[in-house]
Structure formats: structure tokens, C-alpha cells
Amino acid sequence: MDVTPDRTASRPPHRTQSPTPVGETDVIVIGGGTGGYSTALRAAALGLDVVLFERDLVGGTCLHRGCIPSKAMLHAAELVDGVAEARDRWGVKATVDGIDWAALTGTRDDIVARNHRGVEAHLARAGVRVVRASARLTGPRTVTAEPAGARTAMTRGPAGAAEDAPAYRARRALVLATGSRPRLLPGLVPDGHRIVTSDDALFAPGLPESVLVLGGGAIGVEYASLHRSMGARVVLVEAADRLLPLEDADVSRHLARALRKRGVEVLTGALLTGAETRDDGVRAVVRTARGEDLDLGVERLLVAVGRTPVTDGLDLAAAGLTTDGRGYVPPADWARLETAVPGVHVVGDLLPPPSPGLAHASFAEGLLVAELLAGGSPRPVDYAAVPRVTYSSPQTAAVGLTERQARDRGADVVVNSMPMTAVAKGMVHGQGGMVKVVAERHGPVLGVHLVGPNVSEMIAEGQLIVGWDAEAADVAQHVHPHPTLSEAVGEDFLTLGGRALHQV
Numbered sequence: 001m002d003v004t005p006d007r008t009a010s011r012p013p014h015r016t017q018s019p020t021p022v023g024e025t026d027v028i029v030i031g032g033g034t035g036g037y038s039t040a041l042r043a044a045a046l047g048l049d050v051v052l053f054e055r056d057l058v059g060g061t062c063l064h065r066g067c068i069p070s071k072a073m074l075h076a077a078e079l080v081d082g083v084a085e086a087r088d089r090w091g092v093k094a095t096v097d098g099i100d101w102a103a104l105t106g107t108r109d110d111i112v113a114r115n116h117r118g119v120e121a122h123l124a125r126a127g128v129r130v131v132r133a134s135a136r137l138t139g140p141r142t143v144t145a146e147p148a149g150a151r152t153a154m155t156r157g158p159a160g161a162a163e164d165a166p167a168y169r170a171r172r173a174l175v176l177a178t179g180s181r182p183r184l185l186p187g188l189v190p191d192g193h194r195i196v197t198s199d200d201a202l203f204a205p206g207l208p209e210s211v212l213v214l215g216g217g218a219i220g221v222e223y224a225s226l227h228r229s230m231g232a233r234v235v236l237v238e239a240a241d242r243l244l245p246l247e248d249a250d251v252s253r254h255l256a257r258a259l260r261k262r263g264v265e266v267l268t269g270a271l272l273t274g275a276e277t278r279d280d281g282v283r284a285v286v287r288t289a290r291g292e293d294l295d296l297g298v299e300r301l302l303v304a305v306g307r308t309p310v311t312d313g314l315d316l317a318a319a320g321l322t323t324d325g326r327g328y329v330p331p332a333d334w335a336r337l338e339t340a341v342p343g344v345h346v347v348g349d350l351l352p353p354p355s356p357g358l359a360h361a362s363f364a365e366g367l368l369v370a371e372l373l374a375g376g377s378p379r380p381v382d383y384a385a386v387p388r389v390t391y392s393s394p395q396t397a398a399v400g401l402t403e404r405q406a407r408d409r410g411a412d413v414v415v416n417s418m419p420m421t422a423v424a425k426g427m428v429h430g431q432g433g434m435v436k437v438v439a440e441r442h443g444p445v446l447g448v449h450l451v452g453p454n455v456s457e458m459i460a461e462g463q464l465i466v467g468w469d470a471e472a473a474d475v476a477q478h479v480h481p482h483p484t485l486s487e488a489v490g491e492d493f494l495t496l497g498g499r500a501l502h503q504v
């Protein structure tokens with residue numbers, strides 16, 4: 001095997017063992033999604049030699065099937081909605097003549113491809129050795145490339161040459177970052193055409209004229225919103241009694257109202273009791289919260305009922321590891337994201353809650369683990385201050401505790417909410433929305449909850465407020481620019497700080 005030379009002089013030479021050649025490295029990372037590649041990049045930047053196994057494409061779910069393609073298309077959806085607003089509110093004589101699907105998906109795919117090339121180039125520049133194969137554990141620090149069915153190659157970035165199937169031993173640590181895949185329900189088998197998941201919903205040749213979206217979490221809400229903007233009839237079915245059941249109840253209420261106003265049929269507390277695929281679509285039966293059975297004919301059924309961790313083919317047992325009852329690999333030490341097997345760390349969607357299954361959390365986890373492995377003392381990830389955003393129309397964005405969670409913890413809670421339209425810029429946008437702040441009386445702000453246009457960009461302020469344990473009166477000292485939507489946040493804090501301006 002032609003092994004790429006090591007970068008550090010102190011590194012022992014590669015050894016060859018019969019029958020499998022074994023290379024030595026400081027850190028092995030399995031999985032090149034946002035969790036894995038961020039670990040690899042930071043560890044390499046800190047001088048560690050890193051081997052990264054990826055069996056598909058670096059960038060993982062977020063770049064190729066998740067955050068980026070979906071947000072690209074949601075941006076296009078916003079433009080479509082903007083045409084309607086221009087016509088209906090502003091007298092602009094505009095209409096949507098149609099969607100050039102090839103152009104739309106071409107722009108999306110170009111954004112994904114450019115990002116992908118960027119990640120490849122970063123890894124190459126950092127000197128991370130990428131093994132393009134499925135990894136299987138052979139011990140707590142040893143990994144082999146699975147030859148069967150895998151396109152096995154080892155490169156230093158996009159221009160690297162193919163190599164033999166390698167095996168590696170990590171001197172310092174093994175990092176598991178194998179991510180997640182869509183959770184499936186018994187009897188609802190995706191065929192990529194009539195019954196789909198987020199893996200294929202946006203990659204079919206066009207969007208359907210009607211869709212039943214099963215699951216009102218982030219994916220369900222975003223995809224329902226997207227399909228509706230593009231003109232589809234959308235039925236959104238959520239088993240819990242509200243959309244985004246993990247968010248503040250006021251966020252769910254505002255969101256459901258706004259989606260209904262846009263023509264989405266929102267059914268909460270509802271269950272899919274039957275689904276039959278036909279030539280022209282899917283015949284679905286939904287039992288509503290009132291116990292009625294709705295017989296629905298739709299072109300497509302999109303299953304968005306959560307995600308499940310990926311560990312297949314890894315052979316965790318070989319490293320002395322097991323999954324929890326839900327398939328996650330839990331850390332024994334959350335501050336170090338280290339399992340009960342010393343030197344084996346986990347990042348990203350493979351972690352159970354409170355890790356939230358979000359790309360930006362996986363970046364933070366990757367940085368943390370890399371810095372620990374390089375001998376640093378990074379602060380643990382503050383999961384309570386990780387923002388959560390839904391890029392639907394309207395958007396939702398939140399950080400910290402919901403009102404219910406704050407009260408359940410026995411805090412002496414004060415709450416103030418105000419509509420986004422209480423400020424002039426909110427009226428300009430004309431999309432409604434709200435700001436809600438949950439704080440401890442005479443104590444820190446516990447949660448900030450936003451619904452409305454652009455709130456994905458506005459939550460950064462809330463994350464500093466919650467992350468830094470700021471008090472409402474302190475925040476109220478800070479002047480917000482006028483006229484902006486962020487003024488609604490400023491005004492909410494003015495009220496909570498006892499200095500209400502327009503909210504009297």
C-alpha cells in the first residue's frame with residue numbers, strides 16, 4: 001500500500017501487518033458529515049494527524065440531503081411568496097408564470113457542489129487523510145475499511161489517488177460521527193416516488209400537486225411550507241397536539257395559525273391509520289383529533305417523523321461499545337463527549353439528547369472533541385444556549401427554555417410577549433409574528449422565542465442573552481436600530497425591564 005507520508009517527524013513509521021496493512025495516526029474519525037469533518041479540521045489545525053473515513057460524500061446529511069438543499073429551495077419559495085405579496089400588498093403587477101424546475105434545482109445543486117468542493121479543499125489543505133470507504137471497528141482504536149461494495153480510496157482531498165483498502169490504529173482517539181437517517185414507520189416503505197422521506201422529496205423531477213406531510217417537526221413544517229409556496233395542496237399531519245411540540249406553545253400556536261392562513265391543512269393530534277399506493281398517488285386515511293376518519297387522495301406522502309442514528313456495519317461491539325435503547329451511542333462524560341471506553345468520543349446526530357440533532361451543535365461538538373484531543377481544556381457545549389430555527393414561512397427561532405419548562409423547573413417566571421407588528425418594520429413586512437421572552441424574576445433571561453420574517457437571523461441576539469445569563473434590565477439598556485424587526489425584541493426587553501415604550 002502506498003501510504004501518504006506523515007506530516008510530523010515524531011510520528012512512528014507505518015507498519016505492515018499480514019494480511020491487512022495497518023497505518024498509525026493520532027485520531028481516526030468515522031463519518032465526514034458536519035460533526036466528523038469539523039472534528040477532523042480542528043484536530044488537524046491543532047497539529048494532530050487525522051484519518052477520516054467517509055463512505056459517501058464529505059459534508060454528510062446537512063450538505064447533501066438536509067440543511068443546504070432544503071434552505072436553498074426554501075429561499076426560492078420565499079421569492080415565490082414575495083411575488084404574491086408584491087401583487088397583493090404593493091401594487092406591483094407581477095405574476096408567477098411557472099417554475100423552471102431545471103433552473104431552480106440547478107442553482108441549488110451548484111450551491112451544494114461549491115460547498116462540497118470547499119469542504120474537500122479544507123480537508124486537503126489541513127492534511128486530513130480521507131479514506132473513502134465504510135469503516136468497521138476491529139477494536140477500541142482500530143478501524144478497517146470495509147471492502148465489500150465500498151468504493152475504497154484514500155486521498156488527501158479531491159485530487160488524491162486511489163489506494164488499497166487500509167486499516168488504521170489511532171494512537172490518541174477514535175471519534176464516531178456516523179450521523180442519522182430518516183426514521184421509518186412499519187408498513188410505510190419509501191419508494192422514492194409516492195412515499196418519500198427528506199432523502200428524496202426534493203430530488204424527484206418536480207414537486208407534486210398535492211402532498212400529505214406526516215410529522216410536524218422541523219422537517220415536516222419546512223417541507224409543508226415549501227410545497228405550499230410552490231402551489232401544492234398540503235395536508236400536514238402531526239400526532240402531538242401541536243406543531244413543533246418541543247417549542248414554546250405560543251410558537252406552535254402562531255405557526256399553525258399562519259400556515260392555515262396560507263392554505264396548509266394542519267391536523268394536530270391526528271394519526272395516519274392507512275396508506276395505499278396507487279398508480280396516481282397515495283390513498284391515505286387520517287384519524288383526526290375528534291376521531292373522524294378522513295379519506296385523502298394525494299400525489300405523494302412525505303414521511304418526516306424523526307431520525308434514527310446510524311451504526312450499521314460499524315461493529316460497535318468490537319470496540320466494547322453498545323447503543324442505548326434508541327440506537328444512540330451515549331457518552332459517559334458529556335463534558336468530554338467520551339464514551340465509557342476511554343479514547344472513544346461521539347459527536348453529532350449519533351449522540352442522544354440533549355444534543356439536539358442540529359448541524360451547528362455538531363460543529364460545536366467537533367471543535368470540543370478536537371481541542372480536548374489536542375490537550376486543551378475547552379468548555380463543554382452549552383446545549384441550553386443552542387438556537388433552534390425552522391425556515392418555514394413564517395420562520396420560528398428560539399433559544400433556551402419554553403415557558404412550560406421554566407415553570408416546571410420551579411423558577412419564579414415572568415413572561416412578556418409582543419406582536420411583531422407592534423413595530424413599524426413588522427407592519428412593513430405584514431406577516432404577523434411575535435416575540436416572547438421568558439425570564440426569572442430578578443434573575444436571568446431563560447428563553448427567547450420568535451416567529452416571523454427573518455427571525456432565523458435575529459435569534460443570534462437571543463443566544464448571547466441566554467448564553468451569557470443576561471438579565472432583562474441589562475438587555476433593555478441596549479439600543480436597537482430603528483426601524484428594524486429586531487426592535488420588537490428590544491421593546492420586549494424594555495417592557496420586561498420596567499421601561500415600556502410602545503407596549504403600555
Ligand SMILES: Cc1cc2nc3c(=O)[nH]c(=O)nc-3n(C[C@H](O)[C@H](O)[C@H](O)COP(=O)(O)OP(=O)(O)OC[C@H]3O[C@@H](n4cnc5c(N)ncnc54)[C@H](O)[C@@H]3O)c2cc1C
Nearest residue numbers: 031033034035055060061062066135179348349357358359
Ligand atoms: C432535511 C433536513 C434538513 C435539516 N436542516 C437543518 C438545518 O437547517 N439546520 C441544522 O442545524 N440542522 C439541520 N438538519 C440536521 C443536520 O443535517 C444534522 O444534525 C447533521 O447533518 C448531523 O451531522 P453528523 O455529522 O452527525 O451526521 P451526518 O451528516 O449524517 O454525517 C454522517 C456521515 O457518516 C458517514 N458514515 C456513516 N457510517 C459510516 C461508516 N461506517 N463508515 C464511513 N462513513 C460512515 C455517512 O455517509 C455520513 O456522510 C437537517 C436534517 C435534515 C434531514
Ligand SMILES: NC(=O)c1ccc[n+]([C@@H]2O[C@H](COP(=O)([O-])OP(=O)(O)OC[C@H]3O[C@@H](n4cnc5c(N)ncnc54)[C@H](O)[C@@H]3O)[C@@H](O)[C@H]2O)c1
Nearest residue numbers: 215216217218219220238239240304305306307357389390
Ligand atoms: N431547521 C432546522 O434546524 C432543521 C430542519 C430540518 C430538520 N432538522 C433536524 O432534523 C431532525 C429530524 O427532523 P424531523 O422533523 O424529522 O424530526 P422531529 O423529531 O423534530 O419531528 C418529528 C415529528 O413527527 C411527529 N410524529 C412522530 N410519529 C408520528 C406519526 N406516526 N404520525 C404523525 N406524527 C408523528 C412527532 O411528534 C414530531 O413532532 C431533527 O433533529 C431536526 O431538528 C432541523
